[in-house]
Amino acid sequence: MSNSPEEPRDRPIVDPATGAVIRTVPDSTPGEVDAAVRRARAAFLDGPWPALTRTQRGRLLLRAADVIEEAAESLYRLETLNNGRPVTETRAQLSRVPEWFRYNAGLLAAQRDAVLPSDGPYLTYQRRAPLGVCGVITPFNHPLLILARSLSAALATGNTVVVKPSELTPLSTLELAGLLHKAGLPEDVVTVVTGGREVGERLTGHPDIAKITLTGGTEAGRAAAVATAARFARVTAELGGKTPIVVFDDVDPEVAAEGAAFAAFVAAGQSCVAGSR
Incomplete structure (x- = not known):
């Protein structure tokens, strides 16, 4: 952590439809990112989390899914207010969020350690173990859906998580x-932790972050890969793409055209899987 004083700052969060400020959130300093990682590491090593059994973690994920589902309407409207996406699209997308928690709870229940065949008088076995503190960096276009995918899996395995x-x-x-x-x-x-590029850079470069999952642009993904490679940490980057549209000869051209337009322009084209070629 830097020895120089870091003044707390606030960042206005704007409704893109009107330009009005919805509320302000902290613009985290590098020192605050360090403090968040330190707390997450303490929770991983010394808190009640490591003592939970696989079954207990699974039950907690199922409870979380139910609580999220109960709050669905307010979540739809809050996310639509914040990123400007039509509420019908947001409602359809966020309906999948509880399912990610249930899916990973199900994997947790079904998970078995494997004994793998090998030559000679040996047993080779495979066990799954948590990495430690994971960082998840999410984009503006699908805030909760993309977060739920990575977060539920990390929690199921027993990691702690710092989200930017x-x-x-x-x-x-x-x-x-x-x-x-x-x-x-x-x-x-x-x-x-909330904030911009400085926060993301500190999180990806932090020595106690064991893995980064990032969804964003190519430049951000490249920077995260370089920062994690310096300490041999893991990174998964989902970056922008030019998804192809394939039309088979038995499809009605009108249906194909409508599907292609939807694929290209859903979410105003701001999607990592936009059908744009």
Whole structure:
């Protein structure tokens, strides 16, 4: 952590439809990112989280799914207010969020250690173990859906997580963190740090972050890969793409044209799987 004083700052979060400020959130300093990682590491090593059995973690994920589902309407509207996406699209997308928690709870229940065949008088076995503190960096276009995918898997495996949402759309992520605590998640197992590029750079470069999952642009993904490679940490990057549209000869051209237009322009074309070629 830097020895120089760091003044707390606030960042206005704007409704893109009107330009009005919805609320302000902290613009985290590098020192605050360090503090969040430190708390997450303490929760991983010394809190109640490591003592939970696989079954107990699975039950907690199922409770979290129920709590999220109960709050669905307010989450739809908050995310739509924050990123400007039509509420019908947001409702359809966020309906999948509880399912990610249920899916990973199901994997947790079905998970078995494997004994693998090998030559000679040996047994080779495979076990799954948590990495430690993971960082999840999410984009503005699908804040909760993309977060739920990585977060539920990391929690199922027993990791603790520091989340950095897009500086444009942090509100539904902050709300989700509160819902997880309401469901019984122990303190500091999931922490949210808000802010821009400086926050993301500090998180990806932090020596106690064992893995980064990032969804964003190519430049951000490249920077995260370089920062994690310096300490041999893991990174998964989902970056922008030019998804192809394939039309088979037995498809009605009108139906194909409508599907292609939807694929290209859903979410105003701001999607990592936009059908754009």
